[in-house]
Amino acid sequence: MNPRAHSLAADSSIKSFDVVVIGAGFAGLYALHRLRDQMGVSAHVFDAASDVGGTWYWNRYPGARCDIESIHYSYSFSEELQQEWTWSERFASQPEILNYLNRVADRFDLRKDIQFNTRITSLVWDDKNKLWEVGNEEGIIARCKYLIAGTGNLSVAKKPDFKDFEKFKGEIYATGSWPHEKVDFTSKRVGVIGAGASGIQAITEIAKEAAHLTVFQRTPNFASPIGNEPLTPEAVKQVKARYKEIRTKSRNSFGGMPYDKALPSAIAATPEERRRVYDDCYWDGGFRMIFDSFQDLLFNKESNDTAAEYIRAKIRERVKDPKVAEMLTPKGYPYGTKRPPLETKYYETYNRDNVTLVDIKSTPIEMVTEHGIRTSNAEFELDVIVLAIGFDAMTGPLLSMGIIGRAGLALNKKWADGPHTYLGITTHGFPNLFFITGPQSPSVLYNMPLAIEDHVAFATDAIRYLREHDLDVMEPTQEAETQWGALVDSIAQKTLLPGTDSWYTGANIPGKPRVCMIYLGGAPSYRKICADVEANGYTGFALDRTAAIAA
Ligand code: NAP
Numbered sequence: 001m002n003p004r005a006h007s008l009a010a011d012s013s014i015k016s017f018d019v020v021v022i023g024a025g026f027a028g029l030y031a032l033h034r035l036r037d038q039m040g041v042s043a044h045v046f047d048a049a050s051d052v053g054g055t056w057y058w059n060r061y062p063g064a065r066c067d068i069e070s071i072h073y074s075y076s077f078s079e080e081l082q083q084e085w086t087w088s089e090r091f092a093s094q095p096e097i098l099n100y101l102n103r104v105a106d107r108f109d110l111r112k113d114i115q116f117n118t119r120i121t122s123l124v125w126d127d128k129n130k131l132w133e134v135g136n137e138e139g140i141i142a143r144c145k146y147l148i149a150g151t152g153n154l155s156v157a158k159k160p161d162f163k164d165f166e167k168f169k170g171e172i173y174a175t176g177s178w179p180h181e182k183v184d185f186t187s188k189r190v191g192v193i194g195a196g197a198s199g200i201q202a203i204t205e206i207a208k209e210a211a212h213l214t215v216f217q218r219t220p221n222f223a224s225p226i227g228n229e230p231l232t233p234e235a236v237k238q239v240k241a242r243y244k245e246i247r248t249k250s251r252n253s254f255g256g257m258p259y260d261k262a263l264p265s266a267i268a269a270t271p272e273e274r275r276r277v278y279d280d281c282y283w284d285g286g287f288r289m290i291f292d293s294f295q296d297l298l299f300n301k302e303s304n305d306t307a308a309e310y311i312r313a314k315i316r317e318r319v320k321d322p323k324v325a326e327m328l329t330p331k332g333y334p335y336g337t338k339r340p341p342l343e344t345k346y347y348e349t350y351n352r353d354n355v356t357l358v359d360i361k362s363t364p365i366e367m368v369t370e371h372g373i374r375t376s377n378a379e380f381e382l383d384v385i386v387l388a389i390g391f392d393a394m395t396g397p398l399l400s401m402g403i404i405g406r407a408g409l410a411l412n413k414k415w416a417d418g419p420h421t422y423l424g425i426t427t428h429g430f431p432n433l434f435f436i437t438g439p440q441s442p443s444v445l446y447n448m449p450l451a452i453e454d455h456v457a458f459a460t461d462a463i464r465y466l467r468e469h470d471l472d473v474m475e476p477t478q479e480a481e482t483q484w485g486a487l488v489d490s491i492a493q494k495t496l497l498p499g500t501d502s503w504y505t506g507a508n509i510p511g512k513p514r515v516c517m518i519y520l521g522g523a524p525s526y527r528k529i530c531a532d533v534e535a536n537g538y539t540g541f542a543l544d545r546t547a548a549i550a551a
Contacts, residue, residue: 019043019463020134020144022123022401024114025054027150027436027452029101030077033108034460041463044142045110045150046134048119052105054152056097060178061386063201064094067226067342068447069286071239072257074100075449076247081107083243086236091228091286091342122402123147125431130473132432135402145472146463148456149398149435153444156396158389158509160193163367170371174387175202185209188383191216191373193365197341199388206386207349214356214380216365216373219338219501220330222311226342227285247450254522256447259292266294266303278310290336298336298495298520308335318347327359337500339444393503394439394517395419405430406475418506418515422476422484422540423530425455431475434459439517440488444504446523458530462538473544480540492516 021031024047035043049057066073070087084107085100092100105111122135126143134142157176173183175198190210192203195217207213239246249258266274274294281288289307296303312329319325328347349355363375372382392400395415403411409429414420421427424441425434436455437443443451466472492498498516501507505516519526533539 014140015044015142017042017044017142017144019146019148020132020142021045021148021150022120023047023054023150023152023155024049024052024105024110024116025056025150025152026075026101026449027148027152027456028054028114029104029108029110030075030453031148031150031436031456031460032110032113034077034456035463036113037108039460039464041467043113044144045114046118046120046136046142047114047116050116051102052111052114053098053101054150055154056094056101058155058177059175059198060094060180061173061175061198061202061388062183062205063203064175064178064198065201065226065228066092066094066097067197067287068257070096070231071243071246072250072447073097073449075104075453076243077453079243083240087231089228090231091226120401122404123433124402124404125406125433127406130431146432146459147434148459149401149433149438150452150456151397151401151435153394153397153437154391154503156392156400157387158391160387160389161510162193162365162373165368167370168368168372168382168385170382171384172387173384175199176391183384185384187211189372189381190214190384190386191380191382192386192388193360193373194388194390195219195221196388196390197221197339198390200341200343200346202386202388203355204344204346204349207352207355210354210384212354212356214358214373214382216358216360216375217327218360220328221338221341222308222330222335223341223343223346224282224289224311224314225285226344227283228344250447250450251454251527252524253291254524255287255291255445256442256450256523257287257291259288261288261292262295264294265296265300266306267296267300269294274306274310278307282310282314286342287340290340298334298497301334301496304334304336304496311335315347320351324350324357327357333500334496337497337504338502339504390503390508392509392512393506394443395506395512396509398435398438403430403433405433416513418513419517420481420485422481423458423533424484424488424519425458426474426476426541428476428478428481431473434462440484440519442519442521442523442526445518445520446526451523454527454530458534461534462541465534465538466543469543471543471545474538474541476541484540487521488519489516491520492518495520 018041019035021028024045028045032045035041070092124133131143132147133140189212191214193216250256277293281293315329316325363377366374372380399412406429419439421440424438437451506512
């Protein structure tokens with residue numbers, strides 16, 4: 001029994017709900033709508049931010065833009081919404097996506113059931129009463145039967161660990177928690193640390209404004225053009241006329257985008273054919289280079305080398321100074337094993353007189369000083385430092401909420417050697433807890449709004465099933481979880497991903513267990529597994545009214 005459950009039982013200020021949802025981004029907004037408006041259960045959302053948006057609320061840095069086409073990176077659950085909303089660009093900018101999510105919140109009247117400015121720091125399962133206790137820094141604020149974590153995969157920033165970082169006297173910004181007001185870089189000497197997807201977008205824009213920009217890059221990336229352009233009224237009309245068909249096609253493709261041109265094998269193709277495919281995909285933009293060229297790029301190193309070499313050649317073509325081009329050229333890891341950033345004239349940015357690239361792998365940052373950054377062979381005076389150093393991805397958001405399950409088991413302890421889940425949405429020992437696009441699901445390699453819709457549907461259908469069958473507790477069995485972990489791992493081992501240091505494997509955070517955190521079998525096979533589990537009355541789950549689930 002949880003002792004706190006009794007002491008708080010009489011406290012009427014603690015609200016009770018059927019379901020509590022954490023996070024008011026894509027996942028939380030849809031979960032609330034589905035639970036409250038389509039199922040008629042009481043649901044409440046908490047979010048640390050002061051408004052809706054999740055990722056798109058926090059990541060307001062200059063140049064922030066989605067890497068999946070706007071018409072695909074959007075909700076499919078409401079045909080009316082799809083028809084009403086019109087995207088202005090092929091790849092939506094952060095402000096436009098935030099406007100969209102605000103529109104969704106207004107259209108479905110969601111804000112009245114969302115409590116903002118509330119960071120959840122404690123989620124404790126009460127074994128006796130079969131309830132979750134939801135708490136913030138001040139104590140328990142709610143109880144609920146079911147908990148849905150819509151906390152995203154990239155919402156806990158990596159902490160800067162540069163020596164004497166706090167001594168810097170200039171301005172400091174982080175891409176993942178950018179100010180709401182415009183940051184003025186005019187006449188300033190700016191240093192950006194990090195050249196991943198966020199850094200690449202921010203660098204391109206900041207260079208246009210700053211007096212001087214110094215980029216501190218550790219590992220170069222395989223970036224390729226995003227291919228953004230305005231969407232014409234005719235293109236929008238055509239999409240809207242066949243949105244249903246487009247969504248079905250998306251859900252039936254590996255990454256959740258309706259690409260269907262990929263040929264089986266790069267290495268089996270002739271050099272001329274490869275060249276033609278890569279030329280098409282490179283300039284067509286989006287994730288076509290990785291998902292719509294050849295199907296074996298993530299599985300066959302020889303095939304992968306052909307794509308990697310193509311992109312390397314493009315970097316050498318686009319960057320005028322051969323020494324800088326060499327520094328920007330990725331080596332030593334296969335293409336696509338780090339999420340490939342998409343760019344708009346990023347490489348040309350290094351042809352500008354006001355931009356300097358510093359290789360901090362060969363000359364590491366030794367310390368931050370009052371006036372800038374000192375590497376092992378130079379000192380750079382700066383007015384502004386921008387951190388674009390990434391996230392404690394996938395497990396970080398869940399492990400930051402103080403989740404304690406059955407018999408006092410802490411999620412941090414259970415996942416000390418990496419995430420253990422069933423289907424990437426539940427974990428043994430933590431009844432009635434669903435995490436949307438969690439580790440060991442296709443998540444970040446599946447177009448996120450669709451992946452979210454699928455998981456929200458799974459979680460809410462499960463809740464509906466329990467209610468309809470006079471049950472109220474659901475928990476995956478240890479056996480099902482072990483088998484799922486083995487399947488996820490066996491698929492990962494057939495790919496090139498586990499060998500690369502990336503946030504996919506936790507290798508970007510010192511001390512984090514190194515394990516591939518993504519189900520790499522693709523969205524269609526994953527969706528089929530989940531559908532079968534559901535159709536068979538939730539295979540792999542213990543369902544009960546009494547919480548008497550064997551440990
Ligand atoms: P990231 O890909 O993890 O990149 C972080 C960068 O910071 C890397 O260059 C990394 O170098 C560097 N770094 C980290 N710690 C460092 C340290 N201590 N010293 C020096 N350099 C350090 O993070 P991100 O750019 O924020 O992107 C994360 C993900 O967010 C993306 O992969 C993508 O999924 C998503 N995202 C999407 C978009 C979009 O939709 N277009 C935009 C931004 C982000 P190493 O590689 O050497 O570790």
